[in-house]
Amino acid sequence: MLTAKSKAILCFIIFISFQSLAQTNLYFVTFTDKSDSEYSSKTPEEFLSPKAISRRQAHNIQIQEEDLPVNKNYLDSFTKTGIIIKGSSRWMNGVIVEMSEEVSELTRSKQFVKSVKYLQPAQTSLNQLKLSSPVSNIQRQSAFLSSSSSSIDYGFSLNQNAMIGVPSVHALGYSGKGKLIAVLDNGFLNANTLTFFTHLYQNEKILGTYDFVSRDQNVYDDGGHGVNVLSVLAGFEEGKIVGPAYDASFLLLRTENDFSETILEEYNWLMAAEYADSAGADIISSSLGYNTFDFTEQDHSYADLDGTSTIVTKAAETAFSKGMIVVNSAGNEGNKSWKYVTAPADGPSVIAVGAVNSDKKYVTFSSIGPSADGRIKPDLAAMGAGVYVGNPDNSYSSTNGTSFSCPLVAGLIACLWQARPYLSNKEISEALKKSASKGNDPDFQYGFGIPNFQKALTYSSPDTLKIAGLFPNPVSIPGNVKLIIENDLVGNDVEAELFDLTGKKIFAKTLSKAEKINQMVFPGDIQRGVYILVLNTNSANQVIKIILQ
Structure with a gap:
């Protein structure tokens, strides 16, 4: 039968x-x-x-x-x-x-x-029918993971992590827990049997898989590149490799066909981003880029890299509009005739990640900016030369490419968002860029520079005073600010009044039964400048200097 x-x-x-x-x-x-x-x-x-x-x-x-x-x-x-x-x-x-x-x-x-x-x-x-890989023989039991940097041996992955402040991230107890990251790549060959991913399967951190090339759920019989990327992002084998977000949860999505390069892969990326959205992903990490194809009539021109033209960039921007952060490799075209970033790294909201070496110097293969419409690209940079990765045969090696600087930054974002859960995707992106090594002087090789967790954490800290903290400050007009109410005052009425430096009241709002995090919107007709925000409750008052810009 x-x-x-x-x-x-x-x-x-x-x-x-x-x-x-x-x-x-x-x-x-x-x-x-x-x-x-x-x-x-x-x-x-x-x-x-x-x-x-x-x-x-x-x-x-x-x-x-x-x-x-x-x-x-x-x-x-x-x-x-x-x-x-x-x-x-x-x-x-x-x-x-x-x-x-x-x-x-x-x-x-x-x-x-x-x-x-x-x-x-x-x-x-043509979709080929594939038999599913055998279920991993790893027992599903909780795996202990250290959260103290003093007890973590990063092995040869220390340099790539230390450059962006990951050891201090882990020392503070942040390792991406509670964040869901969708990884889009060419597959994850043998990932469910590799020792540096044991913790992901023991702790049931892989929440979904789908192969958009073969249209099934098996992502484990294609793609060494995806394994390399995931190992940099979330590997954990002490003394060998440790990824920034080793305690996050993941969706493993195959969108790339190694045997061809066609526009269809951009549509695969689109559908994978929608899958990630529906599943509730916080971050998309994509070490993929598109500019030329097997069918030359499908090739993009540099003019297409304007943040609005290609299907994959439209998908990435839509993903951002749904509350996700999209982190994408800038591309490895810097020393080729193309030179520039590839799609979807051109997206205005996409964090395009370039590459530097262990001395924090730009490496020539890393794609440069600007985007076709003149914006700063890449956005950030991390170690992309001599990056230590895990391989599908359970070995380790050193390799180059913005494919590997990308997951380092994606992992850092997961940790920062874990530490600052009340921030929006836009605020997290801004904190990373403004606090990076070239935050005040971005260029077309480094973007805003090399991010650092401690600096981003400090930048994104609200003013912690006796009623509430305020973020962001300065505030762009018109725009939202968040009032983070002190725990013992949650549920109280808070009166907020904004005065200019002459003492004239400009704006007033009552937060009835204030929650822990409250949105406040300043009208767009307020002039830019320095103001005083006065907060009052029945038991306390507070004055905050605020800059509207």
């Missing part, structure tokens, strides 16, 4: 035999709307995880129509006509489909179809 998997394989073979009669291609079809959707922004629990909803609520991010899944009726209309759906995108309101050129012409005429974009011949990315 045939098993379910045998039947699936048989059906697949029969399907291929029919498809071989006509050349099929992959297309991205965009829909006109999401009318009559079975989903609603009022019931987000039907399509977003509790963590994803919580992330939006924490930062006052509204659930919008673009968050809703694509219209099921439109999908059904396609499948009834024999069109094969390969994947869908909520944010771009479209689907990747396989169909013949003749069918594509008919598809364009459908009333609900906005556009049909040719991607490539289907046979170049």
